[in-house]
Amino acid sequence: xxxxxRAAAYxxxxxxxxxxGWSLDGQEQAIREYAERNGYEIIQVYRDEVSGSKxxxxxxxxxxxxxxxxxxxxIIVLHTSRLFRSIILSRRYKDELRNKLNIEVxxxxxxxxxxxxxxxxxxxxxxxxxxxxxQLRMWTSLGKQTRAQKGMWNGTLPFGxxxxxxxxxxxxxxxxxxxxxxxxxxxxxxHHTDAQIAELLNLEGYRTTGNWGERLFTKDTVNRLLQNxxxxxHVKYKGELFPGQHPALIEQELFDKCQEVRAxxxxxxxxxxxxxxxxxxxxxxxxxxxxxxxxxxSTQSSGAYRYYRHTxxxxxxxxxxxxxxxxxxxxxxxWTRILSGIRLPDGWKQRIEGLAGDADERQRILRERExxxxxxxxxxxxxxxxxxxxxxxRATLDxxxxxxxxxxxxxxxxxxxAGEYLENLGLLWTEATLxxxxxxxxxxxxxxxxxxxxxxxxxxxxxxxxxxxxxxFCGDIGVSIL
Numbered sequence: 001x002x003x004x005x006r007a008a009a010y011x012x013x014x015x016x017x018x019x020x021g022w023s024l025d026g027q028e029q030a031i032r033e034y035a036e037r038n039g040y041e042i043i044q045v046y047r048d049e050v051s052g053s054k055x056x057x058x059x060x061x062x063x064x065x066x067x068x069x070x071x072x073x074x075i076i077v078l079h080t081s082r083l084f085r086s087i088i089l090s091r092r093y094k095d096e097l098r099n100k101l102n103i104e105v106x107x108x109x110x111x112x113x114x115x116x117x118x119x120x121x122x123x124x125x126x127x128x129x130x131x132x133x134x135q136l137r138m139w140t141s142l143g144k145q146t147r148a149q150k151g152m153w154n155g156t157l158p159f160g161x162x163x164x165x166x167x168x169x170x171x172x173x174x175x176x177x178x179x180x181x182x183x184x185x186x187x188x189x190x191h192h193t194d195a196q197i198a199e200l201l202n203l204e205g206y207r208t209t210g211n212w213g214e215r216l217f218t219k220d221t222v223n224r225l226l227q228n229x230x231x232x233x234h235v236k237y238k239g240e241l242f243p244g245q246h247p248a249l250i251e252q253e254l255f256d257k258c259q260e261v262r263a264x265x266x267x268x269x270x271x272x273x274x275x276x277x278x279x280x281x282x283x284x285x286x287x288x289x290x291x292x293x294x295x296x297x298s299t300q301s302s303g304a305y306r307y308y309r310h311t312x313x314x315x316x317x318x319x320x321x322x323x324x325x326x327x328x329x330x331x332x333x334x335w336t337r338i339l340s341g342i343r344l345p346d347g348w349k350q351r352i353e354g355l356a357g358d359a360d361e362r363q364r365i366l367r368e369r370e371x372x373x374x375x376x377x378x379x380x381x382x383x384x385x386x387x388x389x390x391x392x393x394r395a396t397l398d399x400x401x402x403x404x405x406x407x408x409x410x411x412x413x414x415x416x417x418a419g420e421y422l423e424n425l426g427l428l429w430t431e432a433t434l435x436x437x438x439x440x441x442x443x444x445x446x447x448x449x450x451x452x453x454x455x456x457x458x459x460x461x462x463x464x465x466x467x468x469x470x471x472x473f474c475g476d477i478g479v480s481i482l
Contacts, residue, residue, distance in 0.1 A: 004041035007074040007104075008063055012048040012082045024049070027078040034108040035076055043072060044369060047376075053086050055093065058401060064093070065464050067101055071366075074104035083107075148237035151245040156210040158230050159221075160249055170246035179206040180231060180249050187226055188257040190264075194219035194226070213390070218314060226258050277306050278434040280332045280441055281448055287312060288449040288458050290319035291398065297325065305329075310452045318391075326455045334457050335441070335448065338479060339429055372404045402446070402461060402482070449482070 011027040024047055035042050044066065048059040055061075066072065075097065077083045083105075084090035097103040144154045153170060157163065160180035161170040179201055186192050186200060198217035207214040208221055232255055233248030234241045279296040285308050286293050294308040306328035312319035379400065383393045432440060441448075449459040459480040462470045470481045 004039055005074055006043050006072040007035055007040040007076050008066070008072045009035070009042050009045045010060070010063055010075055010077050010083065011045065012050070012057070012059070014049070014051045027082065030078050030108050031076045034106075040074060040076065042076070043366065045373060051085070053084075053089075055084075055089050062401075062404060067097060067103055072103070074106060076106045076108065078107070079109045080107055145237055148235045148240070148242050151235060151243050153230065153235050153244070153246070154237065158228055159206075159209050159225060160231065161246065170244075172247060172249060176206060176209070177249055179204065180225070183222065183225060184231075184250050184254050184258055187261060188254055190261045194222040197226070198222045215317075216314060218311075226262070229255075231255065278438060279306060279308070279328055280335065280434060280438045281308065281328075282438065284441060284445060284448050285331065286447050286449050287319060287321055288451055289321045290317060291395070291447075291449075292317060292319070294326070294450060294452075296328070308450070321452050324452050326450065326452060330455055331450065331457060336429065338457065338460075341478065369404060372400055376400050376404070447482075 009028055009031040011024045011031070013024055013027075028045055032042055034040075044063075046059040046063040048057040050057050063075070067075070080090070084093070094105050097105050147154055157170050160173055160177045162173045162176075163169070164171045182204070183197050183201060187194075187197055192200070195218075198219055198221065201217045201222070206217065208217060229236050229241060230244070230246075231248065231250040232252060233244050233246060235244045236242075277296075277298055281294075282296050283293060287310055290312045292310075292312050295311050296306070297309045298306045307325040308328055308331060309325045310319075310321060310323050312321070313323050376397070379388075379393065379396055382388050388396075429437060429440065443463065445460050445462050447461040448457055449461070450456065451458045457479055459482050460470065461482040467481070
């Protein structure tokens with residue numbers, strides 16, 4: 001028997017399809033049986049539980065990274081709809097995989113020939129996949145519109161309401177309804193900001209409800225609360241208002257007064273000419289303890305300073321680090337020094353090529369990837385069986401996915417190109433604007449971890465294509481490489 005060809009299995013299910021026979025385990029079993037019959041070895045399984053209309057999916061993105069790294073020579077999927085429900089995206093990625101990376105894309109339930117007839121058949125399959133999605137959206141939208149026309153809400157109930165056990169309709173919550181009224185009355189005076197209303201609600205013992213559970217109020221949650229017409233006894237769908245079947249908590253006059261206060265404040269900000277500030281580490285800077293993103297903020301006085309603010313406690317997350325603001329220029333100056341300290345040694349290209357051809361190193365990475373993938377599978381099973389809570393699940397999932405993304409097989413052409421980018425980074429950085437420096441940073445790293453109390457960057461999480469270069473050649477830049 002000849003050598004088995006290395007293949008990846010891709011399985012996907014969305015929330016709408018959970019009951020339609022598309023279980024992840026069932027897909028994987030069918031793919032493995034197909035692989036065994038046709039001379040393929042499944043070396044990695046990639047899983048997603050999201051819609052097939054978009055390409056921003058964790059499992060799919062990892063699979064594409066591994067495809068570029070040469071981890072496998074084929075991708076096996078149960079059905080065309082599992083890969084995409086978008087003809088445009090399906091064509092784009094299959095062209096990249098088949099024609100640019102020379103990777104087979106095979107479908108268990110829809111085997112087609114490699115000729116013009118096969119192309120037509122596969123296109124027809126994709127057309128029906130996308131048609132199903134549009135049909136599903138139409139019926140979902142129609143159902144929501146019908147509910148709204150009948151005065152029924154869509155989604156979770158806003159803070160201040162609860163579901164009556166007998167009628168199934170929203171009724172005022174015996175405690176939280178008073179918090180809604182308090183928030184509107186306080187804001188209508190014009191003396192309080194959203195953040196101050198949030199602080200007031202928190203001090204009175206109120207906590208958010210709904211999908212995120214009981215958390216402290218923030219200016220963002222208050223902003224949405226004070227503009228929600230549900231409190232007037234209406235339901236809203238696609239901009240259209242309908243009389244609701246629930247009682248109002250707020251009078252129209254009070255609601256209108258709050259909107260006038262908000263409009264006046266927005267007008268003052270426009271008249272002042274609020275300047276948009278650029279943060280090089282926006283969306284990337286994280287607390288090294290709780291791993292939450294630091295928020296970008298600034299003072300409003302002349303000569304304003306920019307800050308990265310730690311808001312875990314204000315957002316209701318547990319973290320030993322107290323809320324504090326770190327000067328943005330201090331962190332960004334350190335980041336510039338870190339980048340300036342990157343020096344690739346002589347012979348680095350030969351070293352990368354040697355690693356790419358090291359069979360032991362490739363096997364080690366494959367084994368570690370398989371172990372992490374199994375941990376991910378078991379973690380999801382524990383979560384489904386209610387053996388771990390949301391917080392532990394998300395924290396462990398983020399850690400394992402980050403670990404998996406870093407286990408990239410050495411592939412000399414791609415890593416050499418990344419190394420050449422690093423070699424020219426010093427010149428690029430000094431000539432770049434703040435916006436360009438922010439974009440360069442996002443190319444290089446997924447996250448920058450900050451010791452908030454010390455106001456220092458302590459660790460980096462490079463993008464997978466750069467990670468090996470950082471680990472091999474950048475150990476002396478003064479921070480840890482994750």
